[in-house]
Amino acid sequence: AQTTNSGGNSGGGESKTISLGFSQVGAESGWRTANTKSIQDTAKEVGFDLKFSDAQQKQENQIKALRSFIQQKVDVIAFSPVVESGWDTVLKEAKDAGIPVILTDRAVDSADKSLYVTFIGSDFVEEGRKAGQWLVDQYKDSAEDINIVELQGTTGSAPANDRKAGFEELIKSNSKLKVIASQTGDFTRAKGKEVMQAFLKAHKDIDVLYAHNDDMALGAIQAIEAAGLKPGVDIKIISVDAVKDGMQAASEGKINFIVECNPLLGPQLMEAVQNVVDGKPVEPRIVTIESTFTSEQAKEALPSRQY
Ligand code: GZL
Numbered sequence: 001a002q003t004t005n006s007g008g009n010s011g012g013g014e015s016k017t018i019s020l021g022f023s024q025v026g027a028e029s030g031w032r033t034a035n036t037k038s039i040q041d042t043a044k045e046v047g048f049d050l051k052f053s054d055a056q057q058k059q060e061n062q063i064k065a066l067r068s069f070i071q072q073k074v075d076v077i078a079f080s081p082v083v084e085s086g087w088d089t090v091l092k093e094a095k096d097a098g099i100p101v102i103l104t105d106r107a108v109d110s111a112d113k114s115l116y117v118t119f120i121g122s123d124f125v126e127e128g129r130k131a132g133q134w135l136v137d138q139y140k141d142s143a144e145d146i147n148i149v150e151l152q153g154t155t156g157s158a159p160a161n162d163r164k165a166g167f168e169e170l171i172k173s174n175s176k177l178k179v180i181a182s183q184t185g186d187f188t189r190a191k192g193k194e195v196m197q198a199f200l201k202a203h204k205d206i207d208v209l210y211a212h213n214d215d216m217a218l219g220a221i222q223a224i225e226a227a228g229l230k231p232g233v234d235i236k237i238i239s240v241d242a243v244k245d246g247m248q249a250a251s252e253g254k255i256n257f258i259v260e261c262n263p264l265l266g267p268q269l270m271e272a273v274q275n276v277v278d279g280k281p282v283e284p285r286i287v288t289i290e291s292t293f294t295s296e297q298a299k300e301a302l303p304s305r306q307y
Contacts (some may be wrong), residue, residue: 018277019049021069023079025106026057028154028187029215030243034307035080035105035263042266048273057082057154057186066090070097076273080105080121083156091115100276104265106158113284117276120268120286124159127259128166130292131210131238134257135171138236142176146207149199150182151192151220153212159261160184163212163240180206185216192216196223211239214246214258221254232256232295242293244305250298258298260290263307 020043024036036052043050051069055061059082069077070093077099081087087108094101095115103119110116139146148171153160164182171177181199185192192215199206200223209224211217217239221231231237231254239246242260249255268286275282293301 017047017049018076018273019051019072019074020273021051021053021065021072021074021077023053023055023062023065023069023077025062025080025082026055028057029213029241030245030307031213031215031241031261031263034243035265037307038264038266039104039269040266042270046270046274048270055082059083059086063087063090066094070094070099073097074099076100076102076276078102078104078269078273081108081158082106082154084109084158084161085156088112088115102269102272102276104269105263118272118282118284118286120265120272120288122159122261122288122290124162124261125166125169127159127240127261127290128163128168129170130166130259131163131240131257132167132170134238134292135177135208135210136174139174139177142174144176146177147180147203147205148177148208148210149196149203149206150179151185151195151209151211151216152182153184153187153216155184155186157187159240160212167210179210185211185219187213187215189215189219189222192219193223194219196220197226200224200227200229206235208236208238211237213261214239214241214243214249214255217255218245218249221249242290242298242305243307244302247293247298247302247305250293250295251302253295255298256295258293260292262288262290 053065101116105121224231237255238257240259242258
């Protein structure tokens with residue numbers, strides 16, 4: 001894990017510079033890169049002393065980083081938990097040290113809600129429902145079975161669990177919609193390509209791919225094209241994130257429907273940090289605003305996308 005400091009002055013000014021320890025999942029996807037940029041840029045803008053750690057998608061590195069922030073007696077700790085479980089011990093250590101914790105992007109499954117002040121992030125179940133709804137609408141009159149393969153996000157992560165649950169909740173309304181294979185691609189292009197190659201080898205009759213993020217969808221598109229098939233035509237593709245490369249593929253008709261997952265959480269996070277330090281109330285759940293794009297809509301939106 002690497003930790004970098006940025007922003008803030010070295011003290012000596014009238015008000016103490018707020019120090020924020022942030023543990024980031026990693027740098028696995030375009031979404032993550034945009035999310036990191038938003039956090040680092042906003043911390044700099046507001047003059048916080050940001051201690052930033054990249055966990056390379058390993059929970060043990062995040063726990064180490066959180067412990068280091070506790071040692072450094074930062075004012076606030078924030079992090080995006082790579083998986084939902086296994087945080088209670090270190091969160092209790094932060095609580096015992098009197099350091100408030102803010103969750104961004106992904107949630108934890110701790111029963112004790114006093115272990116963190118707020119969770120700022122998307123509603124992943126709703127994202128899965130939006131993906132499922134589009135598919136139900138596309139195939140409402142289908143006479144044959146529609147064979148779906150699913151590239152799941154990181155095993156045990158909130159987005160993977162919830163995008164799967166929301167999607168299944170919606171498609172169960174049409175018994176023709178069948179998920180014939182579902183496996184993790186760990187949110188990366190490389191793994192998405194590898195798993196899609198395996199799906200294509202095992203199944204000759206795939207109609208739809210549901211990918212939990214654009215990076216896996218983009219990897220899968222490489223595998224689909226290498227197999228001599230047309231992505232978006234021979235195999236319909238639904239994806240989540242709406243990062244620039246995903247929107248580009250959508251504008252070319254290679255992805256048919258994208259559910260946006262907004263990574264620009266920096267401003268909401270820094271506002272929550274300031275309010276926590278000022279002893280002001282903070283909503284326990286702050287949901288990010290986001291939409292969806294068909295291929296046509298992606299083409300129109302692409303020029304103005306920030307990430
Ligand atoms: C979602 C975020 C997910 C993105 C992926 O909020 O946690 O992790 O959808 C990223 O692209 O890797």
